[in-house]
Amino acid sequence: MKLKSSILMLVAALSVAACTNPDRFGSDGVGAGGDPLAGADTGIVPGSASDPASPAYFQQAVGDRVLFAVDQSTLTPEGRSTLDGQAAWLLANADYTAVIEGHADEQGTREYNLALGARRADAARAYLQSQGVPGGRLQVVSYGKERPIEVCSEEACYSKNRRAVTVLAGGLTS
Amino acid sequence: MIYRAICMVLALVVAAQAPTAAQAQAPTAAQAQNGPLRIEITEGVIEPLPVAIPDLVAETPGSAEMGQQLARVIAADLSGTGLFRELPASAFISQVTDFGAPVQYADWKAINAQALVTGAVTVSGNNITVKFRLHDVFSGAELGDGLQFAGTVDGWRRIAHKVSDVVYSRITGEGGYFDxxxxxxxxxxxxxxxxxxxxxxxxxxxxxxxxxxxxxxxxxxxxxxxxxxxxxxxxxxxxxxxxxxxxxxxxxxxxxxxxxxxxxxxxxxxxxxxxxxxxxxxxxxxxxxxxxxxxxxxxxxxxxxxxxxxxxxxxxxxxxxxxxxxxxxxxxxxxxxxxxxxxxxxxxxxxxxxxxxxxxxxxxxxxxxxxxxxxxxxxxxxxxxxxxxxxxxxxxxxxxxxxxxxxxxxxxxxxxxxxxxxxxxxxxxxxxxxxxxxxxxxxxxxxxxx
CATH class of the missing domain: 2.120.10.30 (TolB, C-terminal domain)
Structure with missing residues (x-):
């Protein structure tokens, strides 16, 4: 129960973060991720994005999500590269588990999009597992089109909404 | 749940006039005005049927507003189908003040109403009773028997919907859907x-x-x-x-x-x-x-x-x-x-x-x-x-x-x-x-x- 509630709180916290900081996967995120590795002796704030063992680092430097083409659940080369980073991080930080959330854009019916989100989340899960992350540490859930992060009705937004997001759980209490 | 509390009573209202004339007139399909009151809702284009729905007659003191509200809901149900067009009260020549009095069909015919719904409401404590009749104006007769519904005051909208369902069913030959x-x-x-x-x-x-x-x-x-x-x-x-x-x-x-x-x-x-x-x-x-x-x-x-x-x-x-x-x-x-x-x-x-x-x-x-x-x-x-x-x-x-x-x-x-x-x-x-x-x-x- 304790774990479950901390997962839910973390999911909630990260969803809020997702809404307030939609650009963190652009060049800013990568830049912020590059710095702490190079300047480790300049003082790392534990738990901040400069701490490579922190969820914030996972989210911003590694990248917590992969994107998909319209009605597709095939991983792109960029997606696989992001998941390589996620797998390495999860292997290095073995006390974390993860829930992979699959999402779809609004251009589809509700039920189909739930199933499509499941396919996307599972594609990410299968890849992480193929890279050595134990399946027991990974769960998948689909939100279909219920939780867009971008709200315009254009491809610029849709392309960011077609995603699988790896949301960390555990770690905090251990 | 308020709807659980409603006990619907369905009873025939003793008809003041025997419904005889409906069969007397030979139906001519080409002229709806002269045929029996009927909407075929499978037809491609429908001219909405003009219907008059005067406020229900208050048979107990203080139930006039209820009579008005019931008529409004019945009218909204019927016009909402797109098959009926409600005639405004301002056009009415005769006023219905007594549910039992004979209907002045000529007055309704004059304003081109094809259907007329008359009704009466009594409110006693938390109980409400609604009687109504559906009239085929051009036949100058009732379409079906008068009916009565009873329930609780807080379920009054359901009673209105039930009246609408009966009217809709009798005129279209289809089941209703309002209640x-x-x-x-x-x-x-x-x-x-x-x-x-x-x-x-x-x-x-x-x-x-x-x-x-x-x-x-x-x-x-x-x-x-x-x-x-x-x-x-x-x-x-x-x-x-x-x-x-x-x-x-x-x-x-x-x-x-x-x-x-x-x-x-x-x-x-x-x-x-x-x-x-x-x-x-x-x-x-x-x-x-x-x-x-x-x-x-x-x-x-x-x-x-x-x-x-x-x-x-x-x-x-x-x-x-x-x-x-x-x-x-x-x-x-x-x-x-x-x-x-x-x-x-x-x-x-x-x-x-x-x-x-x-x-x-x-x-x-x-x-x-x-x-x-x-x-x-x-x-x-x-x-x-x-x-x-x-x-x-x-x-x-x-x-x-x-x-x-x-x-x-x-x-x-x-x-x-x-x-x-x-x-x-x-x-x-x-x-x-x-x-x-x-x-x-x-x-x-x-x-x-x-």
């Missing part, structure tokens, strides 16, 4: 963090009651055939799971709670004993059927495609569902025990959310084609496809109890996009919004109440 409820998802808040809660309302959007809070996402409630239970999907555990809720007690229980799987898209079988639904295991989504009493479930589809949105035929023998096994979302029909499915949709575009009509003759669906969404209907073999609507995003049709009207959700485009319930005739006419306090989606139309 029915719709369960739906009430939506509020911004698009990225929409709050959703289950709600139930009268078919016209009145009397909204909330069945859940908005702490967790809830999706796609579905009434049982008797309207006593609702199936829905909730994320309250963090994972989508199917729940069944008793409408009377608002008690709910989880129906499918296997660890590590997601369940959604549930629907009852017509007898209410089985629930057909989707399970996602890994990347694969298939259809299962569960015996509600025992909880035992069995697989109806297999294979790696997405199979979801199942809906039973009214006889329970078949299930229509959507699958992308061909490479895109299409509609299929299979025996309700599973087995070989045959594809029924072959048009351009993607087809989803099929729902079998309560009459058994049609399947309603959502179609996505060239960036637009449509609600459409087709025969159960997939032929005679007709698209009824078109917009940025229409989806999730549900049938009125008589199979003549479809309700669905329409979402507007962009960051300020909002979902609203609409209804449309199966002819594609009479598209109109259903007014709800907040946004609405995923409607499920329940049966006519008893």
């Amino acid at each position: 029915s409820r719709v369960v739906f998802v009430s939506e509020s808040g911004p698009k990225a963090q929409r709050r959703k809660r289950l709600a139930v309302m009268d078919y016209d959007g009145a009397n909204v009651q909330y069945l859940t809070g908005s702490e967790a996402i809830v999706l796609a409630p579905r009434f049982s055939a008797t309207g006593d239970r609702v199936l829905y999907t909730s994320y309250e555990t963090g994972f989508p799971r199917i729940y069944v809720l008793d409408v009377g007690s608002v008690q709910r229980r989880v129906l499918e709670s296997q660890q590590g799987v997601m369940s959604f898209a549930p629907r009852f079988s017509p007898d209410g004993r089985t629930v057909v639904y989707s399970l996602s295991q890994g990347s694969n989504t298939d259809i299962f059927a569960m015996d509600v009493a025992s909880g035992a479930s069995r697989r109806l589809t297999s294979g790696p495609a997405i199979e979801t949105a199942p809906s039973y035929s009214p006889d329970g023998a078949q299930i229509v569902f959507e699958s992308d096994r061909s490479g895109s979302q299409q509609l299929y029909v299979m025996p309700s025990s599973g087995g070989e499915a045959r594809r029924i949709s072959f048009g351009k575009g993607r087809y989803g959310t099929p729902v079998w009509s309560p009459r058994g003759d049609l399947i309603a669906f959502t179609k996505q084609s060239q960036g637009r969404f449509h609600i459409g209907v087709m025969l159960v073999d997939g032929s005679e496809e007709r698209l009824l609507t078109a917009s940025f995003l229409d989806e999730g049709p549900t049938w009125s109890p008589n199979g003549r009207v479809i309700m669905f959700a329409r979402e507007t485009q962009g960051a300020a996009g909002r979902s609203t319930l609409y209804s449309v005739d199966i002819t594609g006419r009479n598209l109109r919004p259903v007014r709800t306090p907040d946004g609405g989606s995923d409607p499920s139309w329940g049966p006519l109440q008893r």
Whole structure:
């Protein structure tokens, strides 16, 4: 129960973060991720994005999500590269588990999009597992089109909404 | 529940005048004015039938306002079908002040009313009694016998809907649909963090009651055939799971709670004993059927495609569902025990959310084609496809109890996009919004109440 509630709180916290900081996967995120590795002796704030063992680092430097083409659940080369980073991080930080959330854009019916989100989340899960992350540490859930992060009705937004997001759980209490 | 408290009494009102003249006149199809009062709602174009609905006569002191409100609801029901046009009270020549007095048909004929509804109301404490008669003005006679409904004052709208159902049935020859409820998802808040809660309302959007809070996402409630239970999907555990809720007690229980799987898209079988639904295991989504009493479930589809949105035929023998096994979302029909499915949709575009009509003759669906969404209907073999609507995003049709009207959700485009319930005739006419306090989606139309 304790774990479950901390997962839910973390999911909630990260969803809020997702809404307030939609650009963190652009060049800013990568830049912020590059710095702490190079300047480790300049003082790392534990738990901040400069701490490579922190969820914030996972989210911003590694990248917590992969994107998909319209009605597709095939991983792109960029997606696989992001998941390589996620797998390495999860292997290095073995006390974390993860829930992979699959999402779809609004251009589809509700039920189909739930199933499509499941396919996307599972594609990410299968890849992480193929890279050595134990399946027991990974769960998948689909939100279909219920939780867009971008709200315009254009491809610029849709392309960011077609995603699988790896949301960390555990770690905090251990 | 207030509706539980209503005891509907149906009684014949002793007719002041014997209904004889209706048969006396020879019907001539070409001239509706001279034929029997009748709307054939399968006809292509309908000129709405002019109807006069004077305020119901108050037979107890202080019930005049009730008489007025009842007349307003009856008028709204009938004009809302698009088949009737209400004549304004300002046009009336005669006033109905005594329910028992003979009707001055000439006065109603003069203003071209073809149908006339007269009624009376008595209110005594919390009890209300409504008597009414339907008149065929040009025949100068009653159409059917007078009727009386009794109930409680807080259920007065239901009585008005029952009157409307009788009027509609007598004139169209079809079953009514006004005294029915719709369960739906009430939506509020911004698009990225929409709050959703289950709600139930009268078919016209009145009397909204909330069945859940908005702490967790809830999706796609579905009434049982008797309207006593609702199936829905909730994320309250963090994972989508199917729940069944008793409408009377608002008690709910989880129906499918296997660890590590997601369940959604549930629907009852017509007898209410089985629930057909989707399970996602890994990347694969298939259809299962569960015996509600025992909880035992069995697989109806297999294979790696997405199979979801199942809906039973009214006889329970078949299930229509959507699958992308061909490479895109299409509609299929299979025996309700599973087995070989045959594809029924072959048009351009993607087809989803099929729902079998309560009459058994049609399947309603959502179609996505060239960036637009449509609600459409087709025969159960997939032929005679007709698209009824078109917009940025229409989806999730549900049938009125008589199979003549479809309700669905329409979402507007962009960051300020909002979902609203609409209804449309199966002819594609009479598209109109259903007014709800907040946004609405995923409607499920329940049966006519008893």
